[in-house]
Amino acid sequence: MRRIALTVSTAILIGASLPISAQSQNWSITELFTNSDGQIQYIELSSASANQGGLSGISLISSSAQGEAEFNFDDDLNGDTAGASLLLATDDFANLTGLTPDFILPNGFIPLVSGSLDFAQGTDTVEYSAGQMPLNGEQAISGELQPIVPEPTNFAGLSAPLSVDPFTTFDASDSSINVPVLEAPGVGIGNVNFSVDLDTLEFTLRNDYFLYSGGITAGNAAAEFQNGTVLYIPALMFGNEIYEANLNILDDDPITFGNPEVLSVMPVLEPQPDPEPEPEPDSDQESLTRGISAYNALCQQCHGNNGQGVTAPNLVNSSFNTFDVLRNKIDATMPKNNPSACSDTDSSSCATDIANYVLNVLQDGS
Numbered sequence: 001m002r003r004i005a006l007t008v009s010t011a012i013l014i015g016a017s018l019p020i021s022a023q024s025q026n027w028s029i030t031e032l033f034t035n036s037d038g039q040i041q042y043i044e045l046s047s048a049s050a051n052q053g054g055l056s057g058i059s060l061i062s063s064s065a066q067g068e069a070e071f072n073f074d075d076d077l078n079g080d081t082a083g084a085s086l087l088l089a090t091d092d093f094a095n096l097t098g099l100t101p102d103f104i105l106p107n108g109f110i111p112l113v114s115g116s117l118d119f120a121q122g123t124d125t126v127e128y129s130a131g132q133m134p135l136n137g138e139q140a141i142s143g144e145l146q147p148i149v150p151e152p153t154n155f156a157g158l159s160a161p162l163s164v165d166p167f168t169t170f171d172a173s174d175s176s177i178n179v180p181v182l183e184a185p186g187v188g189i190g191n192v193n194f195s196v197d198l199d200t201l202e203f204t205l206r207n208d209y210f211l212y213s214g215g216i217t218a219g220n221a222a223a224e225f226q227n228g229t230v231l232y233i234p235a236l237m238f239g240n241e242i243y244e245a246n247l248n249i250l251d252d253d254p255i256t257f258g259n260p261e262v263l264s265v266m267p268v269l270e271p272q273p274d275p276e277p278e279p280e281p282d283s284d285q286e287s288l289t290r291g292i293s294a295y296n297a298l299c300q301q302c303h304g305n306n307g308q309g310v311t312a313p314n315l316v317n318s319s320f321n322t323f324d325v326l327r328n329k330i331d332a333t334m335p336k337n338n339p340s341a342c343s344d345t346d347s348s349s350c351a352t353d354i355a356n357y358v359l360n361v362l363q364d365g366s
C-alpha cells in the first residue's frame with residue numbers, strides 16, 4: 001500500500017520531468033463507493049491500454065461544497081495495464097474486506113452527497129448531485145452514475161464482496177440525526193435529517209432531505225416509515241450504543257416524530273486491535289525453559305531444587321562450571337541412577353538444556 005506523499009509543487013515538477021506520466025493517463029473511473037459516514041470508501045479506475053503504469057505525479061481531486069482535497073499518486077505500477085483495474089481505498093475498507101488497495105485514500109475523500117472527482121486534470125471526471133450516490137452500503141456507482149453491485153478490484157486482479165449497514169447517526173454539533181436510507185412507501189427511498197429536541201425527544205424533519213435516483217435500493221438496514229405513523233430505525237448510533245427504535249408521528253406540519261420506543265440496545269463493537277505479537281523466544285530461552293523442567297524432573301531429588309545439594313554435591317559452587325565440562329558430565333553420567341535418561345541425542349537436548357539452566361540460573365551470580 002502506498003500513501004499520499006507528494007505536495008502539489010513536487011507533483012507538478014515530477015509530472016513535468018517524467019515524460020512517462022504523460023502516457024499514463026488512459027485510466028477512467030469505473031466504480032465509486034462510500035458508506036454513509038465516509039469511512040469505507042473506494043475508487044476503482046480501469047485502463048484498456050498497455051503502458052499506463054507511470055502514475056507518479058498524477059493527481060486526483062475531489063471537490064464538494066465542503067471544499068477540495070487532492071490526492072497525488074506517489075508511485076508507479078509495475079505490470080501490464082491493459083484491461084487492469086487500479087484500487088484506491090481507505091484503511092477501513094482494507095480492514096473490512098481484507099483486500100489490499102493499490103493506494104490508500106484518506107477517509108471522507110469521496111464527497112458523501114454531491115461533488116466531483118477529477119482524475120489527471122480533466123482526463124476523466126465524475127460529477128454527481130444529491131441522490132445519485134447510494135449510501136445504502138450495498139451499491140456503488142459506475143463512472144456513468146449507474147448504481148451497481150460493488151466489485152472493487154485491485155491491480156493484482158483481486159476482488160472482494162462488500163456490504164456495510166447504513167447507521168443512523170447523531171450529530172451533537174447541531175443536535176440532529178441523519179437517516180442515510182429511509183424507505184417511505186409511496187414516496188421512495190431518501191436521505192433525511194431530523195432536528196432533535198433532547199428534552200422532549202421530538203424529531204422534526206429538516207428540509208435538506210433528498211430522494212435517491214432510480215436504481216438505488218434500500219439495502220439491508222434501511223429505516224422505514226410504516227403505516228404512515230411509525231418511523232422504524234434499525235440502527236441509531238448514539239455514544240457507544242446502537243439503538244433499534246420506533247418513533248411515533250406527532251405532527252405532520254412540520255413532520256415531527258416522538259414517543260420513542262426502544263426495541264433493543266447493543267454495544268458498539270469496536271474492532272479489536274490485533275494483539276501484540278508475543279516476542280519469539282530465542283533458542284537460548286527455549287533451551288532454558290526446557291532445562292528447568294528437565295532439572296526438576298531428573299536432578300533435583302538428589303541435587304536440591306536450587307542446586308544446593310541434598311544427597312549429591314552442591315551444583316552452585318561446583319567445579320563443573322564451564323559449559324562443555326558440565327554438559328559432558330551430565331551427558332555421560334547423570335542422573336546418577338539412570339544416565340541414559342538425560343543425554344543429548346538427535347531428538348533430545350537434555351544435557352545441553354540442563355547445563356544452560358545450571359550455569360545461567362543456579363550458578364548465576366555465584
Ligand code: HEC
Binds near residue numbers: 295300301314333
Ligand atoms: C540419584 C541421585 C542423583 C541424581 C538423580 C542426579 N545426580 Fe548428579 N550426582 C549425584 C552424585 C551422587 C554425584 C557425585 C558423584 C559423581 O560425580 O558421580 C553427582 C554429581 C553430579 C555433578 C558433578 C558435581 C560436582 O561438583 O562434582 C553434576 C554436575 C551433576 N551431578 C549433575 C546432575 C544433573 C544435571 C542431574 C539431572 C540430569 C543429576 N546430577 C541427577 C547424584 C545424582
